[in-house]
Amino acid sequence: MTRAEFELTARQLRAHMLKIALDFFGSKDNAEDVAQEAMLQLWRYCEHIDGSRNVSGLAVRVAKNCCVNHYRKQRMDQRFNNVDSGMAVMVRADPSYSPQERLEAEDARRLMTEVMARLKPRERELFELRSLDGLSTKEIAELTGIPKKSVSAMVSTARMKVFLELKKRLRL
């Protein structure tokens, strides 16, 4: 998707993202911050996808993720503000916010990228249309021109491949 194509739909998407953030935070200031961040992230995703794709579903997901991240950050700040220096060390040692967790998340993303690379292009496209864009089988069928049953079958094949590869790599 080119920048020009993105900007065409940006205003509408931003309004939608702002509403999601407003519902979550209830404050316009927070919502504006989140909407701005969500637009930036969405653009990062859109840079790598086909311009013909409907990104409204993706925009919703991105906005919700930004809300959660912003919320976590606020809670983190609040904890640091509320505790003394001794407690702050304990809070920083909380595994849910540890660098180790962030490293693990990075590893997981890298692992997924490697596994996804093993899929056929069509399988990968359908997999992402479901997991990233959040489209239904019917919508994918309409978008790609592939019959619904075939979409389901292809998505299933892709998912089983990824699942088995992940189990193998993770030694589960």
Place this chain on the structure above:
Amino acid sequence: MTDKEIQKLIDRYLGGLTSPEEERQLARKLLRPDIPEDWKAIRLMLGDLAMGEAEYDDIMVHRQQKETVVSMRRRWMAAAASLLLIIGIGALIWMQRGNETQMPDKSLAVTTHVDRSPRPSYPETTNLRTSTSQPHASRSVRTLRTQSPLPTHPESAPDGLTSAPNEECSQTEPVTQEEPRLHYAAHIQTKADTVSYQDPVRVDEFIAKMADYYNVRQGELTCSVHADSNVVSTVYVFPDKQDINLFNRLLQVACWYSDETPGYLLSFSHRQFFFELKDVRRQLQYRWIAERINGKILLYGTNAPIGAETSSACYQEYRDELMHTRRITPKTRDI
């Protein structure tokens, strides 16, 4: 959702059969940290975006549930408060009704149809009897009640009759001629009357109601010097109790009447109450005497044609009997 149900959902997910909504639901179920190892792979497959969205949805659902609980709690509290309010109001009304039945003067103020004495009918009196303007009547009585003086006056001589008709009732809100239906003993004026007419028989009605409520029997006395059936004398012996508060109520009744009423004479002390009125229309004179004796209140009332010779000897006898002093003070029989 049980683990078995989650596993079924995972199987559908791997089979490519789940809807986006079911996948969001699955992501929410996999948010918890203590999931089976196999499911961790599914969590990776769903991806960061789906898991972040699931967290968003989860937070929102929890907030809504919390709000619902709070709202339910508030509703329950509101309902409980309303119920308490209703019970409170009900209890208040019930208590007020109880008080009303304990205080005949209030009910008399609105039920003006009780009239046992034969009398000529006056158009104005008829109007008074048929009127049932209750809210006005209640207001009038309330005003009277709050403004009327207390019957107990420690500064007055305990045994002497203190005459203070004007001062004691002067604070009573006068019932205006424009609103003749407001007051139990309202002023009704005809062309023949020089002052507003107030029917004295209402004092007797009040006393009869009090006696009826407190189950006090009416006794009849013969107080005429010569045998005269036109002289009617009654006597009651009330218990001297705070809840009956007879002296106070008698004083309030006396205050219904304007001190310009013919024959108006009000004297009272802590121990005695004396009230006289004249009914110039029917040419009758009325007298009421109440006295505290040995934990009782002796209430004597008489009415006789104006000018008729009456004696209070009968009352004195009754009184002496009550005080057990008849033999000791046989001479003090006349007031």
